[in-house]
Amino acid sequence: MQLIESISKRHSPRSFDNKGIEQEKIELLIEAASWAPSAFNNQPWRFYVAEKNKNPEFYNNALNCLVDFNKSWAQTAPVLIITVVKTTYDHNNEANKFALHDLGLAIGNMMNQATVLNLFMHQMAGIKFDKFNKLLNLPQNMEPVSIIALGYLGKIEDLPAEIQKVENEKKRVRKPIEDILNYSPLK
Ligand SMILES: Cc1cc2nc3c(=O)[nH]c(=O)nc-3n(C[C@H](O)[C@H](O)[C@H](O)COP(=O)(O)O)c2cc1C
Incomplete structure (x- = not known):
């Protein structure tokens, strides 16, 4: 048996790679995300897509929310894909404590679909949240969560020298499994 x-x-x-991404591929990624399960089928995820070529102003504003x-x-x-959750349920306006959980499921689906399309994603929480919280002008029950870099694989040699070092030394x-899998409660 092996992993898919x-x-x-x-x-x-x-x-x-600085090559743009075909519109239909971006939409397929969002559709893949939309097929994730969610509490009460509330689908609390929202995605804002900022494309360097098509909407440079939005792209640069998103980029400027990232830590250096x-x-x-x-x-x-x-x-860059900005991820957002709706923090209340549609049916009763009460707090949805599974909103982040369900956003994660949707992003998981998106990553599987991206890999099949030869696309890569890198999620980021290293964000200047004071700026980020104002970027989208969201209502109170919507929260921006993360920014995802998306594209085809590029060359490490094209990165700034200090990032090349980080990438070359990176170990996955x-x-x-025994640290994360339990068959009974802790004694
Ligand atoms: C929610 C989240 C936030 C992350 N934030 C950052 C980040 O700010 N900067 C970064 O370089 N990587 C970030 N990462 C990437 C993780 O470091 C990476 O997923 C982890 O080291 C495992 O590597 P892999 O995704 O190649 O398997 C983040 C990943 C997740 C899921």
Whole structure:
């Protein structure tokens, strides 16, 4: 038995090709996200797509919300996706404590679809939240969560020298299964 390819091939690169992404591929990624399950089927996820070529002003405003480290490499990505959650349920306006959980499921679907399309995504929480919270002019029950760099894989050599070093030294590691899998409560 082995992992499905969209899991084993996925990783979070910091170098992207500056080639834009076909509109139908962007829409397929959003459709993949939309098929995720969610509490009460509330689908609390929202996505704002900022494309360097098509909407440079929005793209630059999003880029400027990133902390400097992220900005230095994320600017190679042709597309930035801003993720947002609706924090209340549609049916009763009460707090939806699964909103972030469900956004994560939707992004997971999107990443699987991206990998199949040969696209790569790198999620970021390293954001200047004071700026970010004002970027989209959202109502009170909508919260911006993260920014995702999206694109085809680029060359590490095209990155600034200090990021090349980080990328070349990066190791993809995971906790061993026995640390995360339990068959009974802790004694
Ligand atoms: C919610 C979230 C926030 C992240 N924030 C950042 C970030 O600000 N900057 C960064 O370089 N990587 C960020 N990452 C990427 C993680 O460091 C990366 O997913 C992790 O090291 C595992 O590597 P892999 O995605 O290649 O498997 C973030 C990932 C997630 C899911």
